Amino acid sequence: MDLIRHLRFFVTVAEEGHFGRAAATLNMTQPPLSQGLRRLEQHIGTDLVHRTQRGAVLTTAGAALLPRARLLVDDSERFLTEAERVSEARGVVRWGATAALPDRMLTACAAALRTGPDVTVSTEVAATVDLVAAVRSGMCDLATVEHPALLDGVEAGPVTKVPRWVVVPAGHRSARAERPRFPMLSDLSFATPPRAGNPAAFDATQDILRERGLDVGATTVADDRTALAAVAAGLHFGISTAPPGSVPGVAWLTLAPDAIALRVRIVWRPGVDVDRHITAIDRVLFRERVR
Structure with a gap:
């Protein structure tokens, strides 16, 4: 379980007092938010929120655990911000690619991302579900994933078709x-x-x-x-x-x-400056697209 992600669900629902508003704040739909919070409750063995017709009301346990959950979510954001700063200073690009991407495109993307002699490119090849989770958590700066896919919590570029x-x-x-x-x-x-x-x-x-x-x-x-x-x-x-x-x-x-045709698109975490990396991968995808 991605504990920080599920704690973020809990904190947002508690702050908004409503699943629909919380889903909009998190830029996702309501069903996966509700399911994610239920998984968190099952994981810790107690209900955190009462689901009512008027909205979401904290249980006694939820009210007791909310301050700690908020601290963990805030600390994770600060950690990721600092990690991004350190990676940029070291010239590290962390990117991922779906295993469906052909080898010629994988290597071309990796080469395009190395924009200078001091830049290190770290590549992860994995399933789309795992790549989206890695981008969302900050473990990857960006990734090329299959379309269609569930993309809650990340930004996505246009779809490119590969033969x-x-x-x-x-x-x-x-x-x-x-x-x-x-x-x-x-x-x-x-x-x-x-x-x-x-x-x-x-x-x-x-x-x-x-x-x-x-x-x-x-x-x-x-x-x-x-x-x-x-x-x-x-x-x-x-x-x-x-x-x-x-x-x-x-x-x-x-x-x-x-x-x-294989449909792929680039995804990245909101608020992260990866424009130059997106441009580099876009050029590779454009050359290989179905014409």
Whole structure:
């Protein structure tokens, strides 16, 4: 559990006296705020807020714990401000990238962020859910994540589409077809990273396949590389940014290219000056976008 984040939920609800106003203050919707506060209450084993028709009222325990919670939230903000100052003085750029981002873009972004000989670039490759949490907590200055995604507590830039292809075993019937179609893949399982890494993007991809007549089971793989290995083994298909012809045992199909394109965007924490880093990554994404 991200304790500071959930304490911030509690403090904001207590100060606003209303879940709707608290959600607006935190720049998020009400359901995840309410769910987050409930998780905090379950974690500490006591109710903090009475939920009433008129708003939120502190319990006895909530009133007793609010001053300490407020101190922890305030201290965390001061810590992050100081950490950012130290990182800037040392010339450290901490950024993250979704594991779905192709290697050529990952390395190009890292190179673009190193704007001088004294600048150190620290790169974290992770699932979108984890990257958003890292940016929100201040562990990353900014990150390139998949779209769609739940982005409460962070700012986000425009969406860029990166080309992807449907990949199938080289000997599969769809690879030999003059006009391949999604239903031809019904005898294969879909090799894809776990839903927990970004539920919104996972569900959107499943919807795309179903809309085109393909409803098959999913096999969880760690990343794009292991998906390609699963495809080459003969029992799976996948969706990959790997360019055609780059992997033995795999055939590439151009199916609904716009719909299956990888959608990415840059996210950062509100109030943090990362404009020059955003510009550097934007240039890389612009070169690679679907035209």
